[in-house]
Amino acid sequence: MxxxxxxxxxxxxxxxxxxxxxxxxxxxxxxxxxxxxxxxxxQADGSLVSHDGEVVGSSLIGQPFDGAEWFHPRPSAAGDGYDTLASGGSNLGPESTELLATVEERRAAVAEENGVDPADVPPDAVTASGSGLDPHISPAYARLQVARVAEARGLAAVAVADLVSEHTEGRILGVLGGERVNVLELNLALEDLEAS
The missing domain is CATH 1.20.5 (Single alpha-helices involved in coiled-coils or other helix-helix interfaces)
Incomplete structure (x- = not known):
């Protein structure tokens, strides 16, 4: 060539x-x-959630809420907890003694904090999601927290329970997954309820 x-x-x-x-x-x-x-x-912008003109989070990413006056999300295995740069599960299998010990520790803590029997604590209250950043909890876990949140805020438990019902989302397309409650959106509605 x-x-x-x-x-x-x-x-x-x-x-x-x-x-x-x-x-x-x-x-x-x-x-x-x-x-x-x-x-x-x-969705393209990240499903951002605004409150009082300020972006407070995303409806797709969980975040921690500490204190008796808030609904708590499920535990996070992402980094040091809700670390979006270290998303992932614990990768501990069902036979892991470390996982079983952690679940029992969390079960006892949730039961004590909410004044319920440990047997009444739902699974999502004691296990992290696969991503460690799940923004949703089950309606059962939300209802379990109603009395604590209502007492801490000085609200009627019925009003707080109604708020949980209003924020319970159905299955995706009517068949996928289960009912769920977005913790960030529920806590923002709770804040608005208390302000009114």
Whole structure:
């Protein structure tokens, strides 16, 4: 192969590289981003939750709430707890003595904090989700916390229980998963209830 043929093939290869760089590296990502913003604007921006004009979190990512006046999320195995940079489960299997000890410790703590029998503590109150960042709890775990939250805030337990019912979401598409309660959204509604 001579030098002219080599240069011609190199120039053709460079043009293809530049063309695909523009198409796949610029045009395609811009098109996907544009469609996402138009069709799913809230989700594309991270499903942010605002309260009193300030972004307070995402409806897709759990966060800790400490204190008797708040509904508590399920435990987190992400880093030091709700660390979005270290998302993941504990990777402890069902036969793990460490996991069983942790579950029993959490069960006793939740039961004591809420004044209930340890046998009444639902599984999501003592186990972390696969990501460690699940923003939802079961309605059973939310109802278990109603008396504690109502007492800590000086509210009627019925009003707090009604709030839990209002924020209970059904199954996805009517068949996937179970009923769930978003803890961040419930706590924001609780704050609004107390302010009114």
């Amino acid at each position: 001579n030098l002219v043929g080599l240069l011609r093939q190199s120039w053709a290869g460079l043009r293809v590289l530049l063309l695909f760089t523009v198409i796949l590296g610029v045009a395609y990502p811009l098109a996907v981003t544009g469609v996402a913003q138009v069709a799913f604007g809230d």
